[in-house]
Amino acid sequence: MSAAQAALLSAEQRRVLALGPFPGYPFAPKSFVHANGLVQSYVDEGPRDGEVVVMLHGNPSWSFYWRRLVLALRDRYRCIVPDHIGMGLSDKPSDAADATPRYDYTLASRVADLGALLAHAGVDGPVTLAVHDWGGMIGFGWALRDPTRVRRIIALNTASFPLPAGKRFPNRLALGRDSRVGGWAIRRFNLFARGAARMGTRRRLSPEVRRAYLVPYTGWNNAISTVRFMQDIPLAPADRAWELVVAAERQLARYADRPVFLGWGLRDFVFDRHFLDGFRAVLPQAQVHAFEDGGHYILEDKHEQLVPAIRAFLDANPLS
Numbered sequence: 001m002s003a004a005q006a007a008l009l010s011a012e013q014r015r016v017l018a019l020g021p022f023p024g025y026p027f028a029p030k031s032f033v034h035a036n037g038l039v040q041s042y043v044d045e046g047p048r049d050g051e052v053v054v055m056l057h058g059n060p061s062w063s064f065y066w067r068r069l070v071l072a073l074r075d076r077y078r079c080i081v082p083d084h085i086g087m088g089l090s091d092k093p094s095d096a097a098d099a100t101p102r103y104d105y106t107l108a109s110r111v112a113d114l115g116a117l118l119a120h121a122g123v124d125g126p127v128t129l130a131v132h133d134w135g136g137m138i139g140f141g142w143a144l145r146d147p148t149r150v151r152r153i154i155a156l157n158t159a160s161f162p163l164p165a166g167k168r169f170p171n172r173l174a175l176g177r178d179s180r181v182g183g184w185a186i187r188r189f190n191l192f193a194r195g196a197a198r199m200g201t202r203r204r205l206s207p208e209v210r211r212a213y214l215v216p217y218t219g220w221n222n223a224i225s226t227v228r229f230m231q232d233i234p235l236a237p238a239d240r241a242w243e244l245v246v247a248a249e250r251q252l253a254r255y256a257d258r259p260v261f262l263g264w265g266l267r268d269f270v271f272d273r274h275f276l277d278g279f280r281a282v283l284p285q286a287q288v289h290a291f292e293d294g295g296h297y298i299l300e301d302k303h304e305q306l307v308p309a310i311r312a313f314l315d316a317n318p319l320s
Contacts, residue, residue, distance in 0.1 A: 010091065012041070012089060012090065013039075016088070016089050025212070027043045027070070029042065032117050034113065036102075039091045041082070041089035042117060043080070043081040044079070044121060045079045046074040046077050049078075050076055051126075055080070056081075060087075060193040060213070061088075063083050064213065065132060068303045080118065085110070095224070105225060105229070105232060107232055108141075127150060128150075141244050141248055144247055147255070154261045154310055156264070156298050156306075157263075157270075157275070160249060160279070161248065172269070190223050192223075192230070193214050198210070199295075200297040201301050209300070255283060261287050262283075262290070263299075263309075264288070264298065265294025265296060265297075265302070266294060267294060271296065276288075289305065
């Protein structure tokens with residue numbers, strides 16, 4: 001990173017990057033200042049006139065999760081990879097009533113953030129949505145405004161609908177969602193990021209990669225989003241994100257005429273075969289790559305197979 005690039009970084013970007021380097025993540029992040037003053041970090045790699053691939057991470061990861069795919073696509077495709085507010089290199093504000101600036105850690109807020117960031121980046125045409133974990137609900141929630149802009153879908157261990165029938169809500173998520181003591185412990189000891197880095201793959205991550213997933217969230221203030229994401233999971237109509245999730249579910253069938261790539265780790269303790277079956281039922285034309293020995297962070301477990309397969313999928317299904 002050049003001195004000029006470093007001078008443009010926000011305080012949070014400098015803080016986290018100083019804890020690196022992060023293996024396989026050579027990108028110089030960009031900054032977008034929202035109307036509320038919060039700085040959102042994002043990767044913007046590839047030709048400005050290239051077909052746009054928007055890659056959305058979930059909880060508790062960040063743009064680091066997509067690093068191999070960005071490197072494989074950036075010669076031809078424009079890769080936009082945000083860190084959601086509270087995640088990765090983005091600002092990590094409080095949601096206390098008297099906080100300044102303050103942020104509501106809700107699905108609706110994240111959908112609005114994505115729309116504002118893409119407008120800032122000058123992305124006003126067709127896109128490919130690449131989504132993982134809760135990034136699926138953010139991406140499909142954003143697409144509710146104009147589903148015609150989504151021309152291709154890459155879905156990796158994610159959702160666009162509520163918890164499927166027959167799928168039990170995992171105790172590890174309930175600990176953060178429904179228990180005040182559990183939520184306190186997650187923030188105090190960074191438990192969710194630690195657990196995901198150790199149990200989210202079948203392949204043992206190197207200490208350097210595992211550390212890259214942890215360091216943005218070390219410390220009480222920095223781990224706020226890992227808990228708020230869990231507390232915002234909608235399980236019933238009374239939950240604030242429920243209507244948005246149900247609307248995304250209703251719209252999913254509209255993508256049945258578009259190219260869809262499903263990459264799945266079947267050993268995911270959350271987004272398991274129940275979720276894959278949900279997508280396959282509505283999008284029967286999808287190209288499916290499912291792995292019995294793959295976990296939640298499927299791009300860590302199976303990048304050797306998935307990254308070239310995704311590149312081939314995009315090349316074989318051009319937008320024009």
